Amino acid sequence: MKRRQILDAAYTVFSRKGYHRATVDEIIALADTGKGTVYNYFVNKEQLFYTLIKERSAGFEAELDTIAALAEPALDKTKKAIRVFLEFYVQNADLWRVLMHEMRGLGREEPSSFTEAEREKYRERFVHTIGTLQRILQEGIDQGTIRQCDVHKAAHGLFSVIVMMVFQGFVGGEQDSIDSTANSIADIFMYGIVNR
Amino acid sequence: MKRRQILDAAYTVFSRKGYHRATVDEIIALADTGKGTVYNYFVNKEQLFYTLIKERSAGFEAELDTIAALAEPALDKTKKAIRVFLEFYVQNADLWRVLMHEMRGLGREEPSSFTEAEREKYRERFVHTIGTLQRILQEGIDQGTIRQCDVHKAAHGLFSVIVMMVFQGFVGGEQDSIDSTANSIADIFMYGIVNR
Amino acid sequence: MKRRQILDAAYTVFSRKGYHRATVDEIIALADTGKGTVYNYFVNKEQLFYTLIKERSAGFEAELDTIAALAEPALDKTKKAIRVFLEFYVQNADLWRVLMHEMRGLGREEPSSFTEAEREKYRERFVHTIGTLQRILQEGIDQGTIRQCDVHKAAHGLFSVIVMMVFQGFVGGEQDSIDSTANSIADIFMYGIVNR
């Protein structure tokens, strides 16, 4: 129960402050618990952070995999994927901004007790997500609905547009806003900006 | 002269370590100067960082404005802009990654001695850059070569694809790599992925 | 039963780590019990430690008293005492090393909840042990086999040689090693190093 409170408080604080500016003191104040309790459940600040990430992304990844497995035209699946992505990132924008910054090779100096190997696990998780997107696009090429292109780059491009739209605050939390943005993205990504 | 050395050293250290992990000690070691000297030229660590940003982006912004002012078809200008963007971000990838993380508009918490007003100036600089891109696209619409779309979103989308390509390490420093990526981006952005 | 397990585990951990580096967590892990249980039987970490000491030294003290009471020449009793001392300290080297460090009479600072009065009891136990040695020596003087000397200092000197030999790792656990060292000590202590 305390574990839950700590995770929730940590989510709020990390999102608001970023990893470094967030302090354990602030987290426990919000969680209404003692400092020692945090260290009963998590080996250190970094592992608390990554536990949060793992927990928050589990549902999203499952949903994305489900979409990829559907027996539908790839273009439809792409649209659905865009919407799921958007929804997830809108919900978790702040935390993910932090993650993306921290995950970078920055500081190869082996900070605290989190090994590079552990960190690698999260990088793989990210690669897997983009990979799912990529597989959907490849399917479209095989079906002839998507033209030949570098699917790896395309998937990354699509991903980055989505993420940026969220991080730049283009999308709010309301369903309308998400729908509209999802349509805009899908539209440009699929048909380009050129008039013909 | 000392000022120059400090800025160069700061560039290296911030790029390598990120804003928080970078220490003034490390910067002065690299700059071969004393700690007090840093505080003669810069009011604090944060202002040193932003000075760096301002200085590094000046040339790029000018170049982008030049392109926008050219008397050429908007589509050609778009392609040129994409290349200039890519070149700049490839060169300054690490530092800008740091900037984007730190700038995250939220800052509800009034961090250190840098005022929200000061910070706003940098946000404006960013807005201006995207704005230039946006104006080029609008020109295309006016000329009939680009179809009706939300130029604000489109400009942001284009910008984000570029940035992500760089941040994700898709582009190396060589001209070839930049050319190829610029073409990929332009291709998909202009014509979409759909086959027809 | 739990009490026994805790004491045994505590013995192992204190011996291995010293008083401060030993943690209650490690002790209960080894004792296969709960943390609260420790505090049911012992008022705190310090009292657990001293209980251990008291328990371990009981047998040894009895044995030494028995030797002192024998109706034999004092020199023979001295030799026997040296061997009993050696055996005991070899067996308990690590724990006693810790004890000697912690007991250092100074304790001007009233450490934790253990009162100076409590601590004094353990000092007395130590004094008693040396006292027994001293009485044997005095007996020798009375019998004329040991020459006039400061028995108090001599007893302490003998004691310290024994302890150091053990602490410095001169004696292993095997009977041979103990015999040989006991002989060396007795030899020098009784006849000195001077050639004549």
Added chain:
Amino acid sequence: MKRRQILDAAYTVFSRKGYHRATVDEIIALADTGKGTVYNYFVNKEQLFYTLIKERSAGFEAELDTIAALAEPALDKTKKAIRVFLEFYVQNADLWRVLMHEMRGLGREEPSSFTEAEREKYRERFVHTIGTLQRILQEGIDQGTIRQCDVHKAAHGLFSVIVMMVFQGFVGGEQDSIDSTANSIADIFMYGIVNR
């Protein structure tokens, strides 16, 4: 200058409290300085401690070497060495008690930043000191004034008696007390306790 104050304060606090119970806060309070200053001069608490040891023992070691090099009968040199040892340990009793405890193999768990290799250096220093004593004794054997015996054990034995006399508080700081104890030790060590 601050460095000197810190070392002096550290000497006092470590002596009084032992390594673990001594706190940096207490040291700086006594040294009348800031916490950061300690860490400007010493990499951590452990290195501060060892710096202290190194500094305090330098003079003593030189003096002992001088005695060993004298062109005098070994028995005279032994007496002199006993007095120098006594003087040194009386002066530094508390700190050395701490050192002897900490230096033990206890806690092979690699505490803090001080490597086992570094620690080894201090063990060697200790071995060297005993070695000097041992060489004097061997000289006596060669000269025929000391009888055949295990010089290694004998040197350790002598050393331990000296140390214990000090640690047990047999010797005070006055010259008289040192003289008397030095004589007692020399007497028993050289001629034994047996009457003849």
Added chain:
DNA sequence: GATGAATGAGATTTCATTCAT
């Protein structure tokens, strides 16, 4: 203008101890 010794607020982490179940 240049310097770097001095500083202390503040961060993370440890661990003996309590107490409700």
Added chain:
DNA sequence: GATGAATGAAATCTCATTCAT
């Protein structure tokens, strides 16, 4: 009697910043 989740005081260490020279 046994338990272990919860606690928080206290410890070590970092690092941006100041200021006298």
